[in-house]
Amino acid sequence: MPASPEISFVIPVYNKADVLPYVIRALAAQQPRPDAEYIFVDDASSDASVAVLEREAPAALRMVTVLRNTGNAGPSVRLNQGAAQARGRLLCLIDADELILPDAVALMQQALQLHDADMAHGKVIRSTLPPAQIVPAALGSMPDCRTGDRPLQMILQGRGFVRMTWLVETALFRAAGGCDTRIFIQDETLPLRLAAKAHRLVDFRGGMTLAPQTTSHLSADKRQQHHDRFFAYYNLLADQPALPAKERQLIAATCASIAWKAVRRSGLPLAQFATLGAYLQGKAGMAVSAGFLDRAAAAFRALPGIRQAAPSMQPLLSPSAPPS
Known part of the structure; x- marks a missing residue:
């Protein structure tokens, strides 16, 4: 088995076949190219998402894993499933419809080191353009950010943490128990649980990813x-x-x-x-x-009709670091 990478990208996927080629292209355009593995976790997509991933991701990226699932359990479960297989020291967590800027990962990694932080968050810029018309541009220098050693208070008093653009220490993710898999959507539970265990948060004020116009959003x-x-x-x-x-x-x-x-x-x-x-x-x-x-x-x-993950579909994290 190859040496463990520095970063594990973990990306849950559900019916994103239209945007995945552009997501993969943006990952491949990272400058400099990170020492990374890429774990895509499909949540029983009903479109061609898995076919797109299996055709295009290995051609553009190194160390690609595509996890198939037969039941739709939600992004909280699927993030934990992917993180359980991650070998990197850091986890980069993004949504499957986010086009990450070319130097975003490198800048977030630098910020973690500079501020001795264990979690960093970048904002998502929403676009009205389809993915084919978006060309992510490099930031070029470290953007404005704020740091704090009371991460949970920062999350509770702040705004804009619900979309995923996270770079976090894998050890922190596991200490926090990952996402709360009693909850279908991870938007709120992930930052709260991470921040409750973290010692320092870096919050980038500007956008690190672009969210193109797409047709499928759980938050709708x-x-x-x-x-x-x-x-x-x-x-x-x-x-x-x-x-x-x-x-x-x-x-x-x-x-x-x-x-x-x-x-x-x-x-x-x-x-x-x-x-x-x-x-x-x-x-x-x-x-x-x-x-x-x-x-x-x-x-x-x-409330009727609320989607929840079945208990049998809630994968554990590493046995050596059980959920808290």
Whole structure:
């Protein structure tokens, strides 16, 4: 077996055949070419995604693995599945419809070293153009970024962390237990769980990837989005009771805010007056009661048609580093 690479790219894929050739091309255009492996995890795509990956990725990239699956389990499960096979010291996690800028990985790697950080996040620039019309341009120099040794507080008080452009230490990902596989979409759970275990975060203010116009987005389902956002925060509270009081208060307030939005926009079966009161309490910096959060959780569980991964489809991480 070849020596372990420095970076493992882990990319979950679901019905992205139209954009994958351009994603692969952008990966191959990285400057300088990284010492990397590329793990694409297909989530039972119904289009030609697997055929595109197996035809084009090995021709453009070294050390390519394409993982096929027979059931659709969601990106949280598939990210963990890919990360369990990763051999690199670092994980580069991007969505299968993001065109990464030519020097993005090198700059993010430099930033980790410069700031002694274990996780870095780059913003995604949304484009109205189709992928064939987008030509990612190199940044040329280190872009503006902010760092902090309270990563969870940065995530809780910031915006723009939900799209994936992450470079993180593999050891951190495994210490955090990866994504919460009780939740279908990883957008909120991944940064929260990583930040709760990290010692320093680098947040790039500018874009590191481009998201072209595509037709398929899980986040378009607002009911699913509200459900998964709520449980990303609620589960973190339940799973990590030793979190500092400031962070717990912020997390509870975010839960109340999500519940209030879901009552108004997604038909969440929860009393409007009580939910508005909890939202206003959280917004004012007051404690949101655990009892309200439990009632909100029960209401979210009662929503019909929410997609969740079957327990049998939740792969474990490395046996030597079980999920926390």
